Structures are given as structure tokens and as C-alpha cells.
Amino acid sequence: TSAIQTYTVSGWSKGGSINAGGSLPDRLVDTGSGTFILQGNTYTRPDGSVWTLTGVGPNLTGSSGNDALTISGWTGSTGASIGFSGVGGSDTISIAADANFAYTASGANGSLAIGAATLAINGTAAISSLNLTGGTGNNTFNLSGWAKAATVDGRDGNDTLVYSGDTDFLLGASSLRVGKGSAVSTIGFSSVEAASLTGGASANNFNVNGFLGALSLDGGAGSDIYNLQLPDNASLAWIVADTGRSGTDVINAKGANSAPVVTNTTTMKRIVYMQVVVTFSGIETISSGMGNF
Numbered sequence: 001t002s003a004i005q006t007y008t009v010s011g012w013s014k015g016g017s018i019n020a021g022g023s024l025p026d027r028l029v030d031t032g033s034g035t036f037i038l039q040g041n042t043y044t045r046p047d048g049s050v051w052t053l054t055g056v057g058p059n060l061t062g063s064s065g066n067d068a069l070t071i072s073g074w075t076g077s078t079g080a081s082i083g084f085s086g087v088g089g090s091d092t093i094s095i096a097a098d099a100n101f102a103y104t105a106s107g108a109n110g111s112l113a114i115g116a117a118t119l120a121i122n123g124t125a126a127i128s129s130l131n132l133t134g135g136t137g138n139n140t141f142n143l144s145g146w147a148k149a150a151t152v153d154g155r156d157g158n159d160t161l162v163y164s165g166d167t168d169f170l171l172g173a174s175s176l177r178v179g180k181g182s183a184v185s186t187i188g189f190s191s192v193e194a195a196s197l198t199g200g201a202s203a204n205n206f207n208v209n210g211f212l213g214a215l216s217l218d219g220g221a222g223s224d225i226y227n228l229q230l231p232d233n234a235s236l237a238w239i240v241a242d243t244g245r246s247g248t249d250v251i252n253a254k255g256a257n258s259a260p261v262v263t264n265t266t267t268m269k270r271i272v273y274m275q276v277v278v279t280f281s282g283i284e285t286i287s288s289g290m291g292n293f
Helices: none
Strands: 006-008 014-020 026-031 033-041 043-044 050-054 056-061 068-074 082-085 091-096 101-106 109-114 117-122 127-133 141-144 149-153 158-163 170-171 176-178 183-190 194-198 205-209 214-218 226-229 234-243 250-255 261-264 269-273 276-281 285-290
Touching: 033 056, 043 117, 050 056, 056 176, 068 170, 091 117, 158 176, 170 194, 205 214, 226 234, 226 269, 250 269, 261 285
Parallel strands: 006 026, 014 050, 026 056, 033 068, 056 082, 068 091, 082 117, 091 127, 101 141, 127 149, 141 158, 149 183, 158 194, 170 205, 194 214, 205 226, 214 234, 226 250, 234 276, 250 285
Antiparallel strands: 033 043, 043 050, 101 109, 109 117, 170 176, 176 183, 261 269, 269 276
16 A cells, blocks of 8 residues: 555464555564564564564564564565664664664664664663674674674674764774773674774773774864774784864874884874884874883
């Protein structure tokens, strides 16, 4: 039909199939307790019953317990968004797709773009962790604004972790800690070849120790500090391009076996340690030393 149809299956213990068939995407509405699974074009309810969906967007609501939403290779809601409401407990969202991911916070809610699809997350307070897995392509995982635990597995390709926020960063070999004071969350990652981190209006600290991928840092406004532990035996190109026009921005660079060499002229601005080259701009103060942070 020309109108959006809503199919409520809560309490129904059997499966079925729904084909939107019209110009507008339809909705399947369900409430349950346990694990909700979207795979291919099938929706498996917590009770195990299975629905086959074509052009239908599932809108799912959990319980006061610990629920989980698992999405893998979802094709059942082309043109329709997916919705998940965390009611209580400690809920988990796990998604596998050969796509770019981008999270957007909106008060107590949020949305996650998964390629051309969108997952609306209602009640992020009940979501304890977000687990994302890429595919064979070059995937970007933008988790700006996500303030809970998360994991990222880039799988194949050259994958990039992106985070933008007026906060502090601690980037290691397999984790990114985001936050200031006691409000800190951790994103664990594997098979991620690059990271791009951007600060905000206040003073931001960027601490990098152990990361072995391409790196781009921008503190924005404020007096930002970049503490860089330059790795041994790695050929890397890092960029610190501070676009802020206020404050005094500082790079502290260290090498375990020798002090990195700094060139700071009008024609060349870079820091070199073994096979690591850091190009920089918008930096007022630079220090170089031997040792570890």
C-alpha cells in the first residue's frame, strides 16, 4: 500500500514472513527478553521463532534484564531503519557488516549508520557495550559521542577508527580511552590500520603509546598537549595538524633509544625517530627526549 504498515508480533509464538510490497517501508514491532537476531533477511525472536522480512524495519524493545541485539549481513529492511530500545539491565549490541559505521548521539538516545542502513538506539543508558565488526573492504568506524564500552574488529582491508569530541585521548596498541577525570570509556580494537582523533574547544590531551598505524591528530581550539611515544622498528607517517587559533599547543615526543630529531622551519615541520615521521602544524612548543612516558 501507499501507507506504512505496522505489524506487532509481541506475544506471538510462531514465525512468519512479511513483504512490504509497497512504496514505503513497513515496520515489525516486537518486545521480548533475551537475544534478538537479524541475519540476512530473517529476524529470530528471543523465543526462537523466525520471521522472513522484505522491506520491513524491525523495531525491537528489550526488557528490564540483560538483552542483546545481534545484526549480521542484514538485508531485510532496505529503505527502512532498525530500532532497538534498551529498557533496563545491561544490554549489548553486536553488528557485523562490510560497511562504514558512524554513531550520532542525541540526548538519551542515539543512532548508528551502518552503510546505507540506520539503527536507532532508544535509551542508551541501558546499553553497556557496542561491538562492531567490519569485512573485506576498507571500513571506517566513527564512534564520536559514544560514551560506553565498545569493541572494533576491522577484519580485512585498511580500516580506520575515528573519534571527535572535546575530551582527552589515550591511544595504545589495541585500545582507545576517551574521557576526562572519572568519566572514561574504552574502545578495544583489532585489525585497525589508522586512527583519526579530534578534540574540541577546551584544552585536550592526546597520549599515544604503542599504536602502530597511521595517525591524524587535531586538538582544535584551546591549549592542547600531544604526548607521543614514537615506536621502534615501525615505518609510520603521523600527522599532528592543530587547527585551533587560540592557546599554546605543545608536542612532547620521545623515543626509547634516542631523542627524536625535530625540524621546525618555515619550509619543513617534522619530527623523525627511526622510521617514524611526524609532520606537524599549528604547534607553538616542541620538546624531544629519550625515554618512555
